[in-house]
Amino acid sequence: MGDNGTPAPPMPLAWSRSSGTSGPSLEPCRRGEPWFDDGNIILQAGDTMFKVHMGVLAKHSLVFKDLSTIPQPVDAQNHGDTPIAELHDHPKELARLLDAFYCGPIFLRNEMPDFASVTSLLRIGHKYTAESLCEDCLGRLRKAFPLRSAFPYPFRTCEVTDHLPGFVLEDAIEVVNLARLICAADLLPAALYVCCQLDHRTLLHRLSPFRVNGTDRGLSLDDLERCLDGRVQLCRIYAEMSMKLFGPHDPTTNRCCTAKQACPTNKARMLESFAWPSSACTADVMDGHLNLWMVIERAKVCESCEAAMHDTHGKVQKAVWKALPTLLRLEGVVETEAR
Numbered sequence: 001m002g003d004n005g006t007p008a009p010p011m012p013l014a015w016s017r018s019s020g021t022s023g024p025s026l027e028p029c030r031r032g033e034p035w036f037d038d039g040n041i042i043l044q045a046g047d048t049m050f051k052v053h054m055g056v057l058a059k060h061s062l063v064f065k066d067l068s069t070i071p072q073p074v075d076a077q078n079h080g081d082t083p084i085a086e087l088h089d090h091p092k093e094l095a096r097l098l099d100a101f102y103c104g105p106i107f108l109r110n111e112m113p114d115f116a117s118v119t120s121l122l123r124i125g126h127k128y129t130a131e132s133l134c135e136d137c138l139g140r141l142r143k144a145f146p147l148r149s150a151f152p153y154p155f156r157t158c159e160v161t162d163h164l165p166g167f168v169l170e171d172a173i174e175v176v177n178l179a180r181l182i183c184a185a186d187l188l189p190a191a192l193y194v195c196c197q198l199d200h201r202t203l204l205h206r207l208s209p210f211r212v213n214g215t216d217r218g219l220s221l222d223d224l225e226r227c228l229d230g231r232v233q234l235c236r237i238y239a240e241m242s243m244k245l246f247g248p249h250d251p252t253t254n255r256c257c258t259a260k261q262a263c264p265t266n267k268a269r270m271l272e273s274f275a276w277p278s279s280a281c282t283a284d285v286m287d288g289h290l291n292l293w294m295v296i297e298r299a300k301v302c303e304s305c306e307a308a309m310h311d312t313h314g315k316v317q318k319a320v321w322k323a324l325p326t327l328l329r330l331e332g333v334v335e336t337e338a339r
């Protein structure tokens with residue numbers, strides 16, 4: 001059995017045999033793309049066949065390289081003279097993988113692949129141990145979900161889309177599951193942070209149905225618990241940060257208030273008008289400042305006080321970013337930032 005009680009996936013690759021019941025059905029079957037007449041292996045996924053070259057596959061994938069060293073069984077199933085290997089993948093995903101193999105550094109041609117392409121290639125590339133391809137895909141995920149050492153670059157959930165077009169917040173669940181699958185623990189703090197922004201219905205709805213290939217799958221129960229607990233803590237931190245911003249002038253700052261009569265009064269008034277708790281109740285400490293700063297801009301405090309409020313805001317963000325692994329109980333999982 002695999003994780004979460006799902007059945008263990010079948011072996012990724014094997015020569016098809018004409019005897020027994022494990023061989024694929026050739027009829028009805030259609031030609032997929034790529035199909036090379038001079039190919040020397042046929043990959044069959046579902047009802048689609050791809051005729052390709054073993055040398056090209058072996059160059060990019062250790063799993064295919066291994067297959068090339070395994071003698072074909074005497075009862076190997078052929079299409080004409082070409083042996084068939086049966087794969088348990090979606091034809092579209094396999095076609096995408098083969099396209100990446102044949103077109104070389106596909107991402108150099110397409111500088112901004114979308115989220116679905118990157119994650120799909122990473123998942124199937126991991127399955128077939130296509131190391132270069134996985135490295136490229138992982139690099140793109142790491143730009144979107146940076147390590148905490150990347151601060152002071154502020155982590156803004158809305159900017160993930162800049163790196164991965166088509167990304168929506170709910171996709172962070174897929175990133176967490178991929179990070180677990182390929183042991184890329186450094187993705188987890190930022191990806192789980194985004195999951196903390198999802199409402200509980202979205203998180204729970206994705207618990208079912210489970211699919212063996214992992215797509216459209218929910219978080220594990222452990223990660224779900226991390227998100228729900230983390231969300232509560234982040235909301236508290238955001239609320240405390242709001243109180244601090246509108247509270248008394250920070251004595252540790254070297255910025256001197258130039259309107260000592262007006263500023264405290266204006267800040268107190270703005271705190272009262274702050275639509276507490278609804279506006280303050282967000283878990284997006286790193287980015288959920290839009291409403292807050294609209295209020296601050298209306299607070300009519302002196303420039304020094306406004307700058308001090310920005311300082312405070314930045315300090316809290318930096319502290320939260322640094323503390324995310326602890327806050328999300330990822331100690332031991334994210335052991336190093338070095339890469």
Ligand SMILES: [Zn+2]
Pocket residue numbers: 256257258259260263301302303304305306
């Ligand atoms: Zn002031």
